Amino acid sequence: EAAVTQSPRNKVAVTGGKVTLSCNQTNNHNNMYWYRQDTGHGLRLIHYSYGAGSTEKGDIPDGYKASRPSQENFSLILELATPSQTSVYFCASGDAWGQDTQYFGPGTRLLVL
């Protein structure tokens, strides 16, 4: 089974602080994704990447930046965290330009106070 790991698994941050969520995949997939999951909204795409050095805006990119320094790593950065960014964040990897299985990491639970 494809392996996607996330760190940290839980994070408490203060309003206005900087938060970096990290994701690593060992599947050699070209595509990686960051989602947030909130009750009533399902999984919403924040940023995604087609490969090292590329980042694309998803459906809700405001307040977030992303970085893909290598095939394996994809980071989500909250430069100025706000309480509205309290959520569960999932990273996923996949291939075939989104037209095949996406493998999700275990999730990061972020609380912004």
Add this chain to the structure above:
Amino acid sequence: GEQVEQLPSILRVQEGSSASINCTYENSASNYFPWYKQEPGENPKLIIDIRSNMERKQTQGLIVLLDKKAKRFSLHITDTQPGDSAMYFCAASAYGQGKLIFGQGTKLSIKP
């Protein structure tokens, strides 16, 4: 438009009966439709998918139907068991889009 609407948001069925979840999509270029299951505290996992060259697909008690004219697809779980209790998400993708658009999710509960 790119939205995917999923209904119902909550579904409770008796053990042994069938459960059905419906999704509609807006982008007529969509050609890939996966379904993900998420158990409490876990990550979503693919359980079945269908591509636009098919109208029906079945695997291990799961049936997916696709109606391209109506831009509608559905998941049917036959002979439900307690292990089927979970959140279910439908999604859609168009060729070259590079991403999935997810529905809002259905919380399925199986009553013993």
